[in-house]
Amino acid sequence: MSNISLDKETFYRRMKKLYATWKAVASDPKSDDALSKVDCLVSCVGVDEETLYSKSTSLQTWLFGYELPDTITVLTEHSMCFLASKKKIEFLRQIENGKDETELPPAKLLIRDRNDKDKENFNKLLQEIKKSKSGKTLGIFVKDNYPGEFCESWKAVLKGEKFENVDVSSAIALLMAPKEDSEIITIKKACLVTVDVFTKYLKDQIMEIIDSDKKVKHSKLAEGVETAVSDKKYVTGVDTSQVDMCYPPIIQSGGHYSLKFSAVSDKNHLHFGAIVCSLGARYKSYCSNIVRTLLVNPTDEVQSNYNFLLNIEEEVMKSLVAGAKLSTVYEAGLALAKKEKPNLVENLTKSFGFAMGIEFRESSIIIGPKTNVTAKKGMVFNINIGLANLTNSNASDKEGKTYALFIGDTVLVNEEQPASLLTQSKKKVKNIGIFLKDDDEEEEEEKENKTEILGRGKRTAVIESKLRTEHSSEEKRKEHQRELAISLNEKAKERLAKQSTGKDTEKLRKSTVSYKSISQMPRENEVKELKLYVDRKYETVILPIFGVPVPFHISTIKNISQSVEGDYTYLRINFFHPGATMGRNEGGNYSQPDATFVKEVTYRSTNTKEPGEISPPSSNLNTGFRLIKEVQKKFKTREAEEREKEDLVKQDTLILSQNKGNPKLKDLYIRPNIVTKRMSGSLEAHTNGFRFTSVRGDKVDILYNNIKNAFFQPCDGEMIILLHFHLKHAIMFGKKKHVDVQFYTEVGEITTDLGKHQHMHDRDDLAAEQSERELRHKLKVAFKSFCERVENMTKQEVEFDTPFRELGFPGAPYRSTVLLQPTSGALVNLTEWPPFVIALEDVELVHFERVQFHLKNFDMVFVFKDYAKKVAMVNAVPMDMLDHVKEWLNSCDIRYSEGIQSLNWTKVMKTITDDIEGFFENGGWSFLDPESDGENEQEEEDSEDEDEAYEPTDAESDESEGSDYDSEASDESDASGDSEEEDEESGKDWSDLEREAAEEDKKDRNFDRDDFDRKRKGRNQQRSYDSDEGAAKKSKHDKSNHKSSSSNHKSSSSNHKSSSSNHKSSSHKSPSKNSSSPSKNRDKHHKSSHHDRHHKSDHKSSSKDKDKKHSSDHKSHKRSRDDSREHGNSAKKAKK
Secondary structure (H helix, E strand, O other): OOOOOOOHHHHHHHHHHHHHHHHHHHHOOOOOOHHHHOOEEEEEEOOOOOOOOOHHHHHHHHHHOOOOOOEEEEEOOOOEEEEEOHHHHHHHHHHHHHHHOOOOOOEEEEEOOOOOOOHHHHHHHHHHHHHOOOOOEEEEOOOOOOOOHHHHHHHHHHHHHOOEEEEOHHHHHHHHOOOOHHHHHHHHHHHHHHHHHHHHHHHHHHHHHHHHOOOOEHHHHHHHHHHHOOOOOOOOOOOHHHEEEOOOOEEEOOOOOOOOOOOOOOOOEOOOOEEEEEEOEEEOOEEOOEEEEEEEOOOHHHHHHHHHHHHHHHHHHHHOOOOOEHHHHHHHHHHHHHHHOHHHHHHEOOOOEEEOOOOOOEEEEEOOOOOOOEOOOOOEEEEEEEEEEEEOOOOOOOOOOEEEEEEEEEEEOOOOOOOEEOOOOOOOHHHHEEEEEOHHHHHHHHHHHOOOOOOOOOOEEEOOOOOOOHHHHHHHHHHHHHHHHHHHHHHHHHHHHHOOOOOOOOOEOOOOOOOOOHHHOOOOHHHHOOOOEEEOOOOEEEEEEOOEEEEEEHHHEEEEEEEEEOOEEEEEEEEOOOOOOOOOOOOOEOOOOOOOOOOEEEEEEEOOOOOOOOOOOHHHHHHHHHHHHHHHHHHHHHHHHHHHHHOOOOOOOOOOOOOOOOOEEEEEEEEOOOOOOOOEEEEEEOOOEEEEEEOOOOEEEEEHHHEEEEEEEOOOOOOEEEEEEEEEEEEEEOOEEEEEEEEEEEOOOOOOOOOOOOOOOOHHHHHHHHHHHHHHHHHHHHHHHHHHHHHHHOOOOOOEEOOOHHHOEEEEOOOOOEEEEEOOOEEEEOOOOOOEEEEHHHEEEEEEEOOOOOOOEEEEEEEEOOOOOOOEEEEEEEHHHHHHHHHHHHHOOOEEEEOOOOOOHHHHHHHHHHOHHHHHHOOHHHHHOOOOHHHHHHHHHHHHHHHHHOOOOOHHHHHOOOOHHHHHHHHHHHHHHHHHHOHHHHOHHHHHHHHHHHHHHHHHOOOOHHHHHHHHHHHHHHHHHHHHHOOOOOOHHHHHHHHHHHHHHHHHHHOHHHHHHHHHHHHOOOOOOOOHHHHHHHHHHHHHHHHHHHOOOOOOOOHHHHHHHHHHOOOOOHHHHHHHHHHHHHHHHHHO
16 A cells, blocks of 8 residues: 555645534534534444445545555544554555644554554553543444454453443534535546436436337346446546446336335336436445436326426425525425425425435435535535325336336535536436337328338337437427527527627727927938938838928828839829728728828939939939838738737736646647747646747747637547647737647657558568557557646646547538547537637537538538627538438537528628617528528429429330331320420410421321331431532521531430420421421521520530531430431422
8 A cells, every 4th residue: 555645635634624623613612513522533444345335434535535444543632543554554654744734633653463462552542542631532433333353352442441432423424525626526527427327328228128128127227237337338538447336226117116225126027117217326435326217108197297306306406505404405395396286295205315425325414304404515415306106097007007206316515506417417208208109100100191111110219319210310300400499599689689789880090190299300311302201210201292391101101113214213102092992901991081181192203313413313212112112011010910919818927836746748749830840849737827838948828717628639540649729819929819729749650651661560560550559558648647637736627628539520611621520519620720619609500501412512501609700611511421410419409400502601691780680580590491481482493493304205215116107106295295394484486386397297297107118218318418418518598407406416415305306396397388487487496495495505506516416425316316317308308
């Protein structure tokens, strides 16, 4: 034990508290506290594996942080005596320097002597007891009765001295009940373990048993819980070696219930009715507890009784504040019970909870009718309220007739506000209710919905956090989102109503004065000689205007230009004035916009040097031009720096801690860099903030109260391990403002030498991989230790959040695609720079854009609660991650919506902020819902387009070797179908043309086999004609025919049906008609149909385009080409 360190500061602080309380009650004659009656405190701890809790071991754990078996402690007025084995005394020697502590008596350490069976040591202890005050009354823990020779010997010695014994258990319990901050942190971690085991393991197991209709014993389930407590799969964020169960888990169902924590899980099978689950995890000796009742197919009466129990628990938590008597707290809960359901008062548990800490149940501090103890800030209670022996008349089986309801939580007492809930696990009916559907019910639902749903066996259990089908999952999400939508608009309206409605004052242009008085004007020769003069001290240009030197501050000059024309040099100076276009940082209004402004001034000077002159007159303009540019550059740089600093919030001064044991990390790099070159340094935690010191000596301070989010990202799957701070207010370093600061170190090689020979079993490579694994582990441990120490040192003011890599999804918040990882309170990407950090508490809602079936990606838009803040956008999220992202947002209670279009969010947000009241009166954010009117109209249009676009293809008839009669008949029917569909768009022209074409076909053509053969012969002739003659000697009519043919081919490539119908109507015109008439009709026909089909003209293609089209789409347009040649043939015949 000599290697184990004792927290001396904690020991002295708590021992002082013990002695101070003892002295205080002893000096108060009215006190009835047991401590006031004792002369000394005596405790003996033996070895007993069956005893889990005792006051003696609790006191040891509270003082030393460890249990010390076979140890006698005697606390007297003048000394603190400890009798133990040599190893334990070595451990206790760390408190010997307590001689410097004036408020505490000295410590006397006695090593056990087994030769005389500690008789001499016992005598020394008796002498110390007798010296203390009267030396007659001992304060002991009556219930502590340890077996063993050592303890029995000590008891015999005390019995022989005939001391008076007083039980001080209650007094010591009350002393230890208000918890220090470090104890509260440990209890919170214990509660986290309890909730994790219940939610991730026990609840899941019960759900699976119900869903599979298995038979599992209560005792088997309880054993599984005990195993899960030490399984890192379910327990995270704590050292599992220090986790234990407070008591064996209790699972009860099937009519046999005992609402006590001494109950045992029996060997009966789990009954699907009311399932009472009690479990508590113990972490570093501090206890926690949770009780939940899972209800399978609860009736309305059962649900009503359960809600009644929740109301009582809420009332008890409201009453449990610092300063309240525990009996009063009990009475408050009982009064509510009598008011709401007086018939159930008899069924309520006799007490509503108890204090807990190192011991699971403190019997002297109970929320009951006779407890006069007053609650104090920092006390931790286990509130547990139950209803026993209830009858369910609607139960179908014997076991379900009798049921019980039991709920319990671990809470922390606060000052002037309700107790804080430490076991954060949902317990409303919708969270713990399991609703089963039998096969018959499922079939009925299928008939009603007229949809096919795959069966899930005998039963399907549906619970909010565990849904059994994709369909129900989506429905549940939508229902939750509808609730969020209603609350979102209400909360936003309330929040914005509280904010000031006054608009931001318009920023006036800074009024700059060159000289406050004429005495400051320079007396230089250039000014007197009416030349241009640049006063660099006052950043002013003095220009001669009408014989008077006039000063202009450099900020009034917009730009200058110089030119040389012949013998003259021209200098043109443009000034800022109302109406002039402003730069991005030069805008703003003028304080006196109605004044008269100079727009520009031009000076001319000769380049010719007169006899006797040292330099030509134009040298003044040249010098002025150069100096104005210099001063302007200097002024703009200073202005930019001031603009950077103007909205900086002044930070507190960092208080340096001189303690050598400050948490510290070395060899870190900072992002963004302080200077251009990357430099390493060390990060150290001080009293009120961090300080990063680079090897060059640069310092960057980050105060704890300015940290909005702190992240620790381990090196799992990454090449760097990092700490990232997202700040509330920007800090300045490297001449720029920064809201995100990151400290990181590289793990392994970021670059790989591809020229190096790689071999799978190369010893050097294997050694390098092993060393990298070791380095990763070492760095992870160092960073984790740093985070934990900082959290403890700051008392959780700074808490490090770790991203959940398994919940990550790809997206492009900036230019490149990165892995976005959710944390418990944010969405981040910290590996790439610039980082992407969005705190979920700032997000109003998330909108998905471009959500369409045929697209591979969609975009996410984050709208913030501060509507003045620009929305954040993540592009190119894969479509298959949509459900994953929705599920995550839904679990975070964040409202989301989706649409098929990309919105102009700058205009949207401006419209909203211009009239916020009107926006919420018109439904608020509901305009983004897919169910809204605009979306419905869009969907209807899309469906219409799809209906028009989808038409049965006649590809088979096109490719078949059958008669032309069949193909033309199908063409005709297709055309009539087209005319019906496109009647709305094309008007009567289309149908008239079709009808005319059909009539002419009937009159002038006979569709028999001979005609078909003749036609094929004619087509072959046309092919030879085309190949021999080419495109020579084509008439105007031929060109229009050619146009028509080309457009037919285009139509064919995009829509078979349109193509075939067009070919029919154009190729089968009567040759006996006037040659221009059919051409005209055909052109009109094609223009109409193609315009309606494709919304663009395809008639401008030349014969070259036609040939190109033929060459590229030779196979797909074979039929179209044959028909078009037939058109050309018939047209030529008509001309002849």
